[in-house]
Amino acid sequence: AEGYGTSALSALQMLRHAREHLEELSGPTDRAAAEELSAVLRLAAEAHAWLGEPQRGLAALRDAEEALAAAAAFSGPIASVEERRAIHRQVDALRGELRAAVREEQRRAARQPQLPPVDPVDAKLEEDLLRLQRALAGPALKPLPDDASPAELIEQGNKLRRQQRYDEAREAFASALSKALRSSATPCDDATKAYDHLAFVQIAYHRLGRPGDAEAILKDAIAEADAIGIPQEDETRRKGEFELHTGAYPPTYR
Secondary structure (H helix, E strand, O other), X not given: OHHHOOOHHHHHHHHHHHHHHHHHHOOOOOHHHHHHHHHHHHHHHHHHHHOOOHHHHHHHXXXXXXXXXXXXXXXXXXXXXXXXXXXXXXXXXXXXXXXXXXXXXXXXXXXXXXXXXXXXXXXXXHHHHHHHHHHHHOOOOOOOOOOOOHHHHHHHHHHHHHOXXXXXXXHHHHHHHHHHHHOOOOOXXXXXXXXXXXXXXXXXXXXXXXXHHHHHHXXXXXXXXXXXXXXXXXXXXXXXXXXXXXXXXXOOOO
């Protein structure tokens, strides 16, 4: 195991086998095996330190000291007094390193944000809500072709909105708005409907605690109209963006 150098995981695996072998071969009266077992456990503690497992390292050290104490109970231990003192110094130094690592782990854990305990009633409500949403979703909707008309996109967006798939509904309504603004043959009514339905999605985002997404709908609509070249004084654009502005920044009442 020592020959593996810094490969602590491989060394630890071999040390486990060595410990099992010693515990099988040696009886409670074998002082040589007890000292060998103590040495194996000290090496295991060092391997755990390499692996960043200080708690396990401390446990291995405790077992090592017990094995060393068992060896000392026999008359004439193999290790001399000086050797035993050197072993204890090494154990104390390694224990200090491992305890410092444990304290650092505890400090890091204390700095981590603690999640509030899960309320069983809330968990049950979440489960029921998810089950209801799946029931409402029904069969999967077929994707529309690239040449779908604004009216078809609005209809698809309405189906998605009823299934509470608001992000997908937002994409459908935004595509409908873009196509309606780009096509001179499309009645402005389609663009007005697209603005209206995007405002409905903004309401849902606020209810879900996502005001940033509601604001993003307004910014995306303004950017799209500018890119197409729709004048700001255009009646459809002016009314639609006013509605989206209200949806992005709803008034608060005190």
